[in-house]
Amino acid sequence: xxxxxxxxxxxxxxxxxxxxxxxxxxxxxxxxxxxxxxxxxxxxxxxxxxxxxxxxxxxxxxxxxxxxxxxxxxxxxxxxxxxxxxxxxxxxxxxxxxxxxxxxxxxxxxxxxxxxxxxxxxxxxxxxxxxxxxxxxxxxxxxxxxxxxxxxxxxxxxxxxxxxxxxxxxxxxxxxxxxxxxxxxxxxxxxxxxxxxxxxxxxxxxxxxxxxxxxxxxxxxxxxxxxxxxxxxxxxxxxxxxxxxxxxxxxxxxxxxxxxxxxxxxxxxxxxxxxxxxxxxxxxxxxxxxxxxxxxxxxxxxxxxxxxxxxxxxxxxxxxxxxxxxxxxxxxxxxxxxxxxxxxxxxxxxxxxxxxxxxxxxxxxxxxxxxxxxxxxxxxxxxxxxxxxxxxxxxxxxxxxxxxxxx
Numbered sequence: 572x573x574x575x576x577x578x579x580x581x582x583x584x585x586x587x588x589x590x591x592x593x594x595x596x597x598x599x600x601x602x603x604x605x606x607x608x609x610x611x612x613x614x615x616x617x618x619x620x621x622x623x624x625x626x627x628x629x630x631x632x633x634x635x636x637x638x639x640x641x642x643x644x645x646x647x648x649x650x651x652x653x654x655x656x657x658x659x660x661x662x663x664x665x666x667x668x669x670x671x672x673x674x675x676x677x678x679x680x681x682x683x684x685x686x687x688x689x690x691x692x693x694x695x696x697x698x699x700x701x702x703x704x705x706x707x708x709x710x711x712x713x714x715x716x717x718x719x720x721x722x723x724x725x726x727x728x729x730x731x732x733x734x735x736x737x738x739x740x741x742x743x744x745x746x747x748x749x750x751x752x753x754x755x756x757x758x759x760x761x762x763x764x765x766x767x768x769x770x771x772x773x774x775x776x777x778x779x780x781x782x783x784x785x786x787x788x789x790x791x792x793x794x795x796x797x798x799x800x801x802x803x804x805x806x807x808x809x810x811x812x813x814x815x816x817x818x819x820x821x822x823x824x825x826x827x828x829x830x831x832x833x834x835x836x837x838x839x840x841x842x843x844x845x846x847x848x849x850x851x852x853x854x855x856x857x858x859x860x861x862x863x864x865x866x867x868x869x870x871x872x873x874x875x876x877x878x879x880x881x882x883x884x885x886x887x888x889x890x891x892x893x894x895x896x897x898x899x900x901x902x903x904x905x906x907x908x909x910x911x912x913x914x915x916x917x918x919x920x921x922x923x924x925x926x927x928x929x930x931x932x933x934x935x936x937x938x939x940x941x942x943x944x945x946x947x948x949x950x951x952x953x954x955x956x957x958x959x960x961x962x963x964x965x966x967x968x969x970x971x972x973x974x975x976x977x978x
Contacts, residue, residue, distance in 0.1 A: 572961055573605045575661065576625075577679055578670040579634075579650050581610035583622060584763060587847040589877050591757055592670060593622075598953030599960070600624035607661065609654050611646075628657060636792065636823045640708060647675040654679050658687070666730065667691040668960065674699040674718070677725030684728055692959065693729040694755075695739050698870050705868045706794060726750060731959060737896050738873025753959050757875040758952040759884035759943035763848050766886030766940060767856035774857060777843060783814045783926045785890065786858035788851045789878035791822030794871060796864040799892050799912060801831055804840045806919055814839060814926070816862075819854050821845035848881075855885040859932055860907060860922075864892040867912070872896070883943040888935035890918070906939045 576596050582588040592608070599606050600623070612618055612629030620627050630653045634646040658679070669680045669691050680691035700718035703709045709718070723746050726732060731751035734740035740754050774781060787800055797818060804816040816839055818828065825842070832840040843854060855861060861882035865871040872895030879897050882889055889907040891898045901907050908925075910918035925931055 572666070573662070573664045574599060574607075574666060574668055574960065575658070575664040576606055576608040576668045576670075577610075577654060577676055578608065579611055579632075579647075579673065579676060581608060581627065584760075584848040587845060587851070590760075590848065591877070593625075594758070594760065594949045595953060595956055596625045597623045598949070599957065602953070602957045604957075604960075607664070609657060611650055630654065630657065636821075647673045651675055651678045655682055658683060658689075663687070664689060666960065668694065670694040671696050672699050674722060674725065677721070681725060681728055690730040691728075692731050692733065693725060694733040694735070695726075695743060696735050696875070698739060698742055698873060701742075701870045702794075702868075705870045706866075723747065733956070733959060735875035736873050739875075742873065753955065755952050755955045755959070756947065757877055757880050758949045759880040759947045760848070760949050761884050761944060764852050764855070764881050764884035766936065767852065769857055773853050777817075777841075777854070777857070779815065779817075779841065779857060783812075784817060784858045785814070785860045785862055785922075786817040786819065786854055787862040787864070787878075788817075788819045788854055788881065789876065791818070791820045791825040791828060793824055794866045794868070795822070795824070796866045796892060797824070797828055797862075798831060799864055799910070800862050801828065801835070801837065801840060802912075802915065803910060803919065804832070804837050805835055806915065808835075808837050808839050810919075812839075812923075812926075816840045817843055817854055817858065819843040819846065819851065851881060852885060855882060855887055858887055859926070861885075861887040861889050862892075863889050863897065865895075867893055872898075880943065880947055883939035883947070886936040886940035888932055888939060890922075900942070904938055904942050905935060906942065907935055 578592040581592050582590050583593050584590050596606050596608055607626040609628045611632040611634060613633055614629055614631050616631050618629040630650060632646055632650045632653060667680055667683055667689055669676050677693060680693060683689040684691060700709055704715055709715055726743060726747045731753060732743055733753050733755050734743055735756055740752055743752055787797055791797055800816060807814045829842055863876060863879045865874060889901055890910050891901050892910050898909060908918060908921050
């Protein structure tokens with residue numbers, strides 16, 4: 572099958588960041604499909620590369636998380652325009668596999684279906700426009716109405732839909748109950764991320780001491796609520812705990828977070844530059860717990876965060892700051908603890924006890940790795956996607972509505 576995979580923010584493990592599309596596209600190639608991928612590269616001109624059997628087209632569309640809202644919208648629409656022009660030049664595929672965000676990538680699918688008679692499968696990574704509406708980035712009632720109608724059109728015209736979490740799947744069912752829907756959550760790279768004992772060499776590399784450690788490795792944006800980790804660090808500092816808190820990542824809020832830590836004099840908070848997946852694994856190897864956080868908005872409970880799946884692949888217990896399906900996974904499978912803002916003291920008391928009980932931390936870590944291997948391997952995700960795109964190729968992958976909360 573000839574597939575054109577469209578994802579505006581494609582990244583490789585060497586680049587770091589969200590690499591779901593890399594692994595899925597590579598898996599499709601290994602399953603015998605011909606895959607071309609359209610993305611952006613922040614380059615001044617078009618570029619094309621072969622990456623592990625994937626022919627990747629980099630369109631000259633500038634984008635940065637620090638862009639203003641209007642400038643981001645321009646980048647989204649520019650990608651749509653240039654993708655259409657490129658699709659006209661490429662050999663006709665059997666179908667398009669289109670990944671959000673942003674939702675505007677769905678405009679490419681609507682156009683291709685109407686103008687070129689090419690069907691598309693649409694992957695829903697998060698709920699857009701619901702997310703920016705709840706965050707307050709979109710407030711105009713007319714624009715909200717337009718975007719909600721566009722969302723419904725994109726979903727209803729897709730050959731099938733792929734949801735990244737049970738919450739997203741439930742939302743899709745309310746909009747297009749007749750559509751074919753598949754659940755393929757984010758996944759754990761069990762080869763890239765391994766349980767690694769703390770080592771003096773890695774501690775030395777990052778200028779760290781051997782201490783009880785909580786680490787965050789992910790985006791540093793407004794919705795990531797990493798300031799709540801700093802609140803926990805402040806409490807530990809005030810109570811003279813010899814703990815350290817590592818924050819690794821990039822985003823629009825990084826300078827703000829650094830300023831908070833500096834103003835509070837929190838010497839126990841260490842910021843580490845954004846790194847690739849190998850660097851993330853190193854930082855996680857130093858952690859006793861991985862911090863997983865989002866702002867407290869209903870829509871964010873449906874997220875399928877890469878940092879969670881990286882952490883459990885690395886065999887790390889987790890601390891969850893919000894309720895949602897990932898919180899439910901943590902509770903059902905004994906992967907760690909919660910640290911809700913209203914129960915900070917309770918979470919701190921639990922951490923005090925756990926810091927003195929390494930065997931309990933190790934047990935949680937084993938539970939994490941077990942869950943990653945049993946339900947969230949990248950091989951299982953690829954197998955499910957191959958079935959979605961070519962049902963006859965892998966009949967055994969039909970059970971992708973498995974109740975993962977009972978793992």
